[in-house]
Amino acid sequence: MRGPGDVPNREVLLATSADRPETGVDEALLPDALAELGLRADWAVWDESRPWAEADLVVLRTTWDYTNRRDEFLKWCESVPALANPASVVRWNTDKRYLGELISAGVPVTPTEVVEPGEPGGAAESVDWPDREFVVKPSVGAGSRGAVRFLPEQRAEAVRHLRGLHEEGVAALVQPYQPAVDREGETAVVFFGGVYSHGFVKGPLLDPADDSGELGLAKGPFATEPAPELRRVAEDVLDATSALLGIPRRELLYARVDLVRGEDGAPMLLELELTEPRLGFSLADRAAPLRFASAVRSELAHRAE
Numbered sequence: 001m002r003g004p005g006d007v008p009n010r011e012v013l014l015a016t017s018a019d020r021p022e023t024g025v026d027e028a029l030l031p032d033a034l035a036e037l038g039l040r041a042d043w044a045v046w047d048e049s050r051p052w053a054e055a056d057l058v059v060l061r062t063t064w065d066y067t068n069r070r071d072e073f074l075k076w077c078e079s080v081p082a083l084a085n086p087a088s089v090v091r092w093n094t095d096k097r098y099l100g101e102l103i104s105a106g107v108p109v110t111p112t113e114v115v116e117p118g119e120p121g122g123a124a125e126s127v128d129w130p131d132r133e134f135v136v137k138p139s140v141g142a143g144s145r146g147a148v149r150f151l152p153e154q155r156a157e158a159v160r161h162l163r164g165l166h167e168e169g170v171a172a173l174v175q176p177y178q179p180a181v182d183r184e185g186e187t188a189v190v191f192f193g194g195v196y197s198h199g200f201v202k203g204p205l206l207d208p209a210d211d212s213g214e215l216g217l218a219k220g221p222f223a224t225e226p227a228p229e230l231r232r233v234a235e236d237v238l239d240a241t242s243a244l245l246g247i248p249r250r251e252l253l254y255a256r257v258d259l260v261r262g263e264d265g266a267p268m269l270l271e272l273e274l275t276e277p278r279l280g281f282s283l284a285d286r287a288a289p290l291r292f293a294s295a296v297r298s299e300l301a302h303r304a305e
Protein backbone atom coordinates (compact mmCIF):
# COMPACT_ATOMS: atom_id res chain seq x y z
CA MET A 1 0.00 0.00 0.00
CA ARG A 2 1.21 3.48 -0.75
CA GLY A 3 1.75 5.79 2.17
CA PRO A 4 2.06 9.54 2.15
CA GLY A 5 5.86 9.15 2.06
CA ASP A 6 5.58 7.57 -1.39
CA VAL A 7 4.01 10.58 -3.04
CA PRO A 8 6.53 11.63 -5.67
CA ASN A 9 8.12 15.00 -5.15
CA ARG A 10 6.57 16.76 -8.09
CA GLU A 11 8.33 19.56 -9.85
CA VAL A 12 6.83 22.91 -10.77
CA LEU A 13 8.68 25.38 -12.99
CA LEU A 14 7.76 29.04 -12.63
CA ALA A 15 8.34 30.77 -15.96
CA THR A 16 9.98 34.18 -15.94
CA SER A 17 11.89 36.34 -18.45
CA ALA A 18 15.62 36.85 -18.96
CA ASP A 19 15.47 40.46 -17.80
CA ARG A 20 13.92 39.43 -14.48
CA PRO A 21 16.12 36.63 -13.10
CA GLU A 22 15.61 38.18 -9.67
CA THR A 23 11.89 38.14 -9.20
CA GLY A 24 9.99 40.73 -7.18
CA VAL A 25 8.50 40.71 -3.68
CA ASP A 26 5.30 39.06 -4.86
CA GLU A 27 6.93 36.17 -6.62
CA ALA A 28 9.55 35.62 -3.92
CA LEU A 29 6.81 34.12 -1.74
CA LEU A 30 5.83 31.41 -4.22
CA PRO A 31 8.63 28.80 -4.07
CA ASP A 32 8.36 28.54 -0.26
CA ALA A 33 4.58 28.25 -0.38
CA LEU A 34 4.84 25.49 -2.99
CA ALA A 35 7.56 23.76 -0.94
CA GLU A 36 5.38 23.99 2.16
CA LEU A 37 2.78 21.93 0.30
CA GLY A 38 5.37 19.37 -0.78
CA LEU A 39 6.25 20.58 -4.29
CA ARG A 40 9.66 21.31 -5.73
CA ALA A 41 9.59 24.71 -7.37
CA ASP A 42 12.15 26.56 -9.40
CA TRP A 43 12.30 29.67 -11.62
CA ALA A 44 13.17 29.22 -15.30
CA VAL A 45 13.48 31.70 -18.18
CA TRP A 46 10.87 30.87 -20.83
CA ASP A 47 13.09 31.41 -23.89
CA GLU A 48 16.04 29.44 -22.53
CA SER A 49 16.39 25.76 -23.17
CA ARG A 50 15.14 23.87 -20.12
CA PRO A 51 13.67 20.39 -19.62
CA TRP A 52 10.17 21.88 -19.85
CA ALA A 53 8.60 18.55 -20.75
CA GLU A 54 9.94 16.93 -17.58
CA ALA A 55 8.22 19.36 -15.24
CA ASP A 56 4.90 18.19 -13.84
CA LEU A 57 3.59 21.71 -14.34
CA VAL A 58 5.00 24.91 -15.86
CA VAL A 59 3.32 28.01 -14.45
CA LEU A 60 3.56 31.30 -16.37
CA ARG A 61 4.51 34.09 -13.98
CA THR A 62 6.74 37.00 -14.96
CA THR A 63 7.17 36.44 -18.71
CA TRP A 64 6.69 40.14 -19.35
CA ASP A 65 9.03 40.40 -22.36
CA TYR A 66 6.79 38.53 -24.82
CA THR A 67 4.71 41.45 -26.04
CA ASN A 68 6.74 42.30 -29.16
CA ARG A 69 7.29 38.62 -30.01
CA ARG A 70 3.94 37.11 -29.22
CA ASP A 71 4.13 34.47 -31.99
CA GLU A 72 7.37 33.06 -30.60
CA PHE A 73 5.90 33.08 -27.09
CA LEU A 74 2.70 31.30 -28.18
CA LYS A 75 4.73 28.70 -30.09
CA TRP A 76 6.73 28.02 -26.92
CA CYS A 77 3.52 27.84 -24.83
CA GLU A 78 2.12 25.28 -27.24
CA SER A 79 5.31 23.20 -26.99
CA VAL A 80 5.08 22.84 -23.20
CA PRO A 81 3.08 19.70 -22.39
CA ALA A 82 1.77 20.87 -18.99
CA LEU A 83 1.25 24.62 -18.94
CA ALA A 84 -0.90 26.82 -16.71
CA ASN A 85 -2.79 28.66 -17.81
CA PRO A 86 -3.27 26.47 -20.90
CA ALA A 87 -1.78 27.69 -24.20
CA SER A 88 -5.22 28.10 -25.78
CA VAL A 89 -6.21 30.44 -22.94
CA VAL A 90 -2.95 32.39 -23.35
CA ARG A 91 -3.52 32.75 -27.11
CA TRP A 92 -6.99 34.20 -26.48
CA ASN A 93 -5.96 36.41 -23.57
CA THR A 94 -2.79 38.00 -25.06
CA ASP A 95 -4.84 39.93 -27.60
CA LYS A 96 -7.18 42.46 -26.00
CA ARG A 97 -9.68 41.95 -28.81
CA TYR A 98 -11.10 39.36 -26.36
CA LEU A 99 -12.83 42.37 -24.76
CA GLY A 100 -15.14 42.47 -27.79
CA GLU A 101 -16.12 38.84 -27.22
CA LEU A 102 -16.90 39.56 -23.58
CA ILE A 103 -19.00 42.59 -24.59
CA SER A 104 -20.96 40.30 -26.95
CA ALA A 105 -21.39 37.83 -24.09
CA GLY A 106 -23.12 40.57 -22.07
CA VAL A 107 -20.31 41.38 -19.64
CA PRO A 108 -20.00 45.08 -18.67
CA VAL A 109 -16.73 46.23 -20.28
CA THR A 110 -15.13 49.68 -20.62
CA PRO A 111 -16.40 50.96 -24.01
CA THR A 112 -13.81 49.76 -26.50
CA GLU A 113 -13.35 50.41 -30.22
CA VAL A 114 -10.90 48.12 -31.98
CA VAL A 115 -9.08 49.76 -34.88
CA GLU A 116 -7.49 47.17 -37.15
CA PRO A 117 -4.40 47.99 -39.19
CA GLY A 118 -5.90 49.00 -42.52
CA GLU A 119 -5.31 51.23 -45.51
CA PRO A 120 -2.94 54.10 -44.71
CA GLY A 121 -5.07 56.79 -43.11
CA GLY A 122 -8.30 54.89 -43.72
CA ALA A 123 -8.66 53.15 -40.38
CA ALA A 124 -7.91 56.27 -38.33
CA GLU A 125 -10.49 58.27 -40.31
CA SER A 126 -13.31 55.90 -39.43
CA VAL A 127 -12.74 55.95 -35.65
CA ASP A 128 -15.62 57.14 -33.50
CA TRP A 129 -13.36 59.27 -31.26
CA PRO A 130 -14.64 59.81 -27.70
CA ASP A 131 -15.55 63.45 -26.97
CA ARG A 132 -13.71 63.31 -23.66
CA GLU A 133 -10.27 62.22 -22.55
CA PHE A 134 -9.41 58.86 -24.11
CA VAL A 135 -6.76 56.14 -24.27
CA VAL A 136 -5.13 54.58 -27.33
CA LYS A 137 -3.33 51.31 -26.59
CA PRO A 138 -2.10 48.22 -28.42
CA SER A 139 -4.22 45.08 -28.55
CA VAL A 140 -1.09 43.15 -27.52
CA GLY A 141 0.66 44.71 -24.57
CA ALA A 142 1.46 44.45 -20.89
CA GLY A 143 2.72 46.73 -18.17
CA SER A 144 1.01 49.77 -19.80
CA ARG A 145 3.45 49.61 -22.73
CA GLY A 146 2.14 51.68 -25.66
CA ALA A 147 -0.90 52.97 -23.71
CA VAL A 148 -1.29 56.77 -23.97
CA ARG A 149 -3.92 59.25 -22.71
CA PHE A 150 -5.17 62.05 -24.96
CA LEU A 151 -7.51 65.03 -24.58
CA PRO A 152 -10.23 65.35 -27.26
CA GLU A 153 -8.32 68.24 -28.85
CA GLN A 154 -5.19 66.05 -29.21
CA ARG A 155 -6.77 64.05 -32.04
CA ALA A 156 -3.81 64.52 -34.43
CA GLU A 157 -1.36 63.16 -31.86
CA ALA A 158 -3.70 60.26 -31.16
CA VAL A 159 -3.88 59.41 -34.87
CA ARG A 160 -0.08 59.44 -35.04
CA HIS A 161 0.11 57.09 -32.07
CA LEU A 162 -2.50 54.80 -33.55
CA ARG A 163 -0.62 54.63 -36.87
CA GLY A 164 2.58 53.86 -34.96
CA LEU A 165 0.86 50.87 -33.35
CA HIS A 166 -0.40 49.73 -36.74
CA GLU A 167 3.13 49.96 -38.12
CA GLU A 168 4.19 47.57 -35.35
CA GLY A 169 1.57 45.21 -36.75
CA VAL A 170 -0.94 45.33 -33.86
CA ALA A 171 -4.52 46.47 -33.71
CA ALA A 172 -5.25 49.54 -31.56
CA LEU A 173 -7.89 49.95 -28.89
CA VAL A 174 -9.58 53.31 -28.31
CA GLN A 175 -11.36 53.73 -24.97
CA PRO A 176 -12.75 56.71 -23.05
CA TYR A 177 -10.43 57.40 -20.13
CA GLN A 178 -12.18 56.28 -16.96
CA PRO A 179 -11.70 59.07 -14.37
CA ALA A 180 -12.50 56.67 -11.53
CA VAL A 181 -9.01 55.24 -12.08
CA ASP A 182 -7.62 58.59 -10.86
CA ARG A 183 -10.07 58.93 -7.97
CA GLU A 184 -10.12 55.42 -6.55
CA GLY A 185 -7.84 53.28 -8.75
CA GLU A 186 -8.74 49.98 -10.41
CA THR A 187 -9.63 46.95 -8.34
CA ALA A 188 -7.88 43.67 -9.10
CA VAL A 189 -9.94 40.62 -8.06
CA VAL A 190 -7.77 37.49 -7.89
CA PHE A 191 -8.95 33.89 -8.30
CA PHE A 192 -7.06 30.61 -7.98
CA GLY A 193 -8.52 27.51 -9.62
CA GLY A 194 -11.67 29.57 -10.29
CA VAL A 195 -12.18 30.38 -6.59
CA TYR A 196 -11.94 33.92 -5.16
CA SER A 197 -8.73 34.56 -3.20
CA HIS A 198 -8.15 38.28 -2.56
CA GLY A 199 -8.28 41.77 -3.97
CA PHE A 200 -6.05 44.79 -4.29
CA VAL A 201 -6.21 48.31 -5.67
CA LYS A 202 -3.85 49.75 -8.27
CA GLY A 203 -3.45 53.50 -8.63
CA PRO A 204 -3.42 55.26 -12.02
CA LEU A 205 -0.54 54.22 -14.26
CA LEU A 206 -0.76 56.52 -17.28
CA ASP A 207 0.70 60.03 -17.35
CA PRO A 208 -2.05 62.64 -17.64
CA ALA A 209 -2.78 64.03 -21.10
CA ASP A 210 -2.56 67.65 -19.94
CA ASP A 211 1.18 67.44 -19.29
CA SER A 212 0.76 68.28 -15.60
CA GLY A 213 3.02 65.35 -14.82
CA GLU A 214 0.88 64.60 -11.77
CA LEU A 215 -0.63 61.18 -11.55
CA GLY A 216 -4.12 61.08 -10.07
CA LEU A 217 -5.13 60.97 -6.45
CA ALA A 218 -5.45 57.24 -5.86
CA LYS A 219 -2.30 55.68 -4.56
CA GLY A 220 -1.61 52.04 -4.79
CA PRO A 221 -1.16 49.26 -4.77
CA PHE A 222 -2.82 48.26 -1.52
CA ALA A 223 -4.95 45.38 -0.32
CA THR A 224 -8.72 45.73 -0.45
CA GLU A 225 -11.82 43.71 0.28
CA PRO A 226 -13.67 44.33 -3.01
CA ALA A 227 -17.25 45.61 -2.68
CA PRO A 228 -19.93 42.94 -3.34
CA GLU A 229 -20.90 44.46 -6.71
CA LEU A 230 -17.27 44.31 -7.86
CA ARG A 231 -16.94 40.71 -6.76
CA ARG A 232 -20.18 39.81 -8.52
CA VAL A 233 -19.04 41.27 -11.84
CA ALA A 234 -15.67 39.54 -11.45
CA GLU A 235 -17.53 36.21 -11.01
CA ASP A 236 -19.60 37.01 -14.12
CA VAL A 237 -16.41 37.68 -16.09
CA LEU A 238 -15.01 34.26 -15.14
CA ASP A 239 -18.25 32.46 -15.98
CA ALA A 240 -18.50 34.19 -19.36
CA THR A 241 -14.85 33.39 -20.12
CA SER A 242 -15.25 29.76 -19.16
CA ALA A 243 -18.31 29.51 -21.46
CA LEU A 244 -16.55 31.31 -24.35
CA LEU A 245 -13.43 29.14 -24.12
CA GLY A 246 -15.31 25.94 -23.34
CA ILE A 247 -13.20 25.13 -20.28
CA PRO A 248 -14.26 24.77 -16.67
CA ARG A 249 -13.36 27.66 -14.36
CA ARG A 250 -11.34 25.22 -12.28
CA GLU A 251 -8.83 24.96 -15.16
CA LEU A 252 -7.88 28.61 -14.78
CA LEU A 253 -5.09 28.21 -12.24
CA TYR A 254 -4.98 31.98 -11.78
CA ALA A 255 -7.09 34.85 -12.99
CA ARG A 256 -7.03 38.55 -12.23
CA VAL A 257 -10.08 40.60 -13.10
CA ASP A 258 -9.32 44.33 -13.25
CA LEU A 259 -12.42 46.44 -12.68
CA VAL A 260 -13.15 50.13 -12.72
CA ARG A 261 -16.35 52.01 -11.93
CA GLY A 262 -18.03 53.98 -14.70
CA GLU A 263 -19.36 57.49 -14.05
CA ASP A 264 -22.65 55.91 -12.91
CA GLY A 265 -20.72 53.88 -10.34
CA ALA A 266 -21.36 50.54 -12.05
CA PRO A 267 -18.33 48.22 -12.26
CA MET A 268 -16.86 47.48 -15.69
CA LEU A 269 -14.05 45.23 -16.86
CA LEU A 270 -10.85 47.05 -17.84
CA GLU A 271 -8.67 43.98 -18.35
CA LEU A 272 -8.87 40.24 -17.71
CA GLU A 273 -5.42 38.87 -16.99
CA LEU A 274 -5.00 35.13 -17.56
CA THR A 275 -1.41 35.19 -18.80
CA GLU A 276 1.18 36.76 -16.50
CA PRO A 277 -0.59 38.98 -13.98
CA ARG A 278 1.09 40.36 -10.91
CA LEU A 279 -1.00 38.66 -8.25
CA GLY A 280 -0.44 40.96 -5.28
CA PHE A 281 0.77 38.25 -2.87
CA SER A 282 2.88 40.71 -0.90
CA LEU A 283 -0.23 42.86 -0.28
CA ALA A 284 -2.64 40.07 0.59
CA ASP A 285 -3.07 37.99 3.75
CA ARG A 286 -0.32 35.52 4.57
CA ALA A 287 -2.33 32.54 3.34
CA ALA A 288 -2.73 33.86 -0.24
CA PRO A 289 0.45 32.15 -1.54
CA LEU A 290 -0.74 28.95 0.15
CA ARG A 291 -4.12 29.18 -1.61
CA PHE A 292 -2.18 29.51 -4.87
CA ALA A 293 -0.03 26.48 -3.95
CA SER A 294 -3.15 24.51 -3.04
CA ALA A 295 -4.65 25.34 -6.46
CA VAL A 296 -1.41 24.05 -8.04
CA ARG A 297 -1.79 20.76 -6.09
CA SER A 298 -5.38 20.54 -7.23
CA GLU A 299 -4.32 21.06 -10.87
CA LEU A 300 -1.61 18.38 -10.52
CA ALA A 301 -4.09 15.93 -9.00
CA HIS A 302 -6.55 16.62 -11.82
CA ARG A 303 -3.85 16.02 -14.45
CA ALA A 304 -2.91 12.70 -12.81
CA GLU A 305 -6.52 11.41 -12.97
Ligand SMILES: Nc1ncnc2c1ncn2[C@@H]1O[C@H](COP(=O)(O)OP(=O)(O)O)[C@@H](O)[C@H]1O
Pocket: 110, 135, 137, 141, 142, 143, 144, 145, 147, 175, 176, 177, 178, 179, 181, 186, 202, 203, 204, 205, 206, 258, 270, 271
Ligand atom coordinates in the same frame (compact mmCIF):
# COMPACT_ATOMS: atom_id res chain seq x y z
N1 LIG B 1 -9.81 53.28 -20.50
C1 LIG B 1 -8.97 53.53 -19.50
N2 LIG B 1 -9.32 54.38 -18.50
C2 LIG B 1 -8.47 54.65 -17.48
N3 LIG B 1 -7.25 54.10 -17.36
C3 LIG B 1 -6.84 53.25 -18.33
C4 LIG B 1 -7.68 52.90 -19.44
N4 LIG B 1 -7.01 52.03 -20.21
C5 LIG B 1 -5.82 51.84 -19.62
N5 LIG B 1 -5.71 52.57 -18.49
C6 LIG B 1 -4.56 52.63 -17.58
O1 LIG B 1 -3.46 52.00 -18.23
C7 LIG B 1 -3.06 50.82 -17.54
C8 LIG B 1 -2.68 49.73 -18.54
O2 LIG B 1 -3.78 49.41 -19.39
P1 LIG B 1 -4.34 47.94 -19.50
O3 LIG B 1 -5.52 47.96 -20.38
O4 LIG B 1 -4.53 47.37 -18.14
O5 LIG B 1 -3.18 47.16 -20.28
P2 LIG B 1 -1.86 46.39 -19.78
O6 LIG B 1 -1.90 46.30 -18.27
O7 LIG B 1 -1.99 45.05 -20.41
O8 LIG B 1 -0.73 47.18 -20.31
C9 LIG B 1 -4.25 50.48 -16.66
O9 LIG B 1 -3.82 49.77 -15.52
C10 LIG B 1 -4.81 51.87 -16.30
O10 LIG B 1 -4.05 52.49 -15.27
Ligand SMILES: [Mg+2]
Pocket: 143, 144, 258, 271
Ligand atom coordinates in the same frame (compact mmCIF):
# COMPACT_ATOMS: atom_id res chain seq x y z
MG1 LIG C 1 -3.38 46.09 -16.91
